[in-house]
Amino acid sequence: MKDVTKIKTETIKNLARRKNYLLNQYQDITADVPEQVTAELQLIELMLTEANVNDDTYQKxxxxxxIRNTRxxxxxxxxxxxxxxxxxxxxxxKLGRSFIxxxxxxxxxxxxxxxxxxRDLGLSELENRISQLSKNNDSRQINAQNKNIEASLGFMMSMLYQLVGHMPESVDNKKIDYKLNPLTEIEIMTAGTDTDLNDNAEFNLAFQAFKEVRKRDKQQLKKLHQSKGKLYDD
Structure with a gap:
């Protein structure tokens, strides 16, 4: 367990800082101070007073x-x-009941x-905050995956743009004529283009097929690396 003296000292400092902050915030207000602030100041004052338990209170x-024990x-x-x-x-x-x-x-x-x-959380809000702690690792992993996806997508888009810009339109007498890059803003706005919202778009069908093949390969890879050969869904 932590050193009680250090904990109490740090707590007193934090309470004093909070008290000074609230007093400075409302020192120029002549109207009624919000009840919540008044209640907090009273609580802080009480906690500062009780920072050192006096003998009378301790003896009582x-x-x-x-503690009555049940199943x-x-x-x-x-x-x-x-x-x-x-x-x-x-x-x-130490494993004694009182110590635990x-x-x-x-x-x-x-x-x-x-x-x-x-400070201002209700019980349900506090429970929710604690439950979120277990999701932090998953969130960090998802964020890392998203960054990797974003970087990969940017790379592929850049490479694709460069590739399309060098696609020959015709070859005549060893002379290569290149067509206008269809990925330019003017071409897309003028001629239009298929998007992923079009289920019949060729590139969308190819992408869906690619995802199925990749999913299959990923499952096979998981099975290869799992000590018991058990598969887990993403």
């Missing part, structure tokens, strides 16, 4: 906390215990409660 709290609670606890066994550095190898509960509380406070980005 029980030395131990009893459902035991299931939750076992899941947490399995995770800690896989990541022993999280609790320095303490670690869970500390982790939630340090990474959820004290995270300023979660």
């Amino acid at each position: 709290r029980p030395a131990t906390i009893n 459902d609670e035991e299931w939750y606890f076992q899941q947490m215990k399995h995770w800690i066994k896989s990541h022993p550095q999280a609790t320095s190898g 509960y303490k670690f869970t509380l500390h982790f939630f406070v340090e990474n959820i409660v004290l995270n300023s980005q979660n």
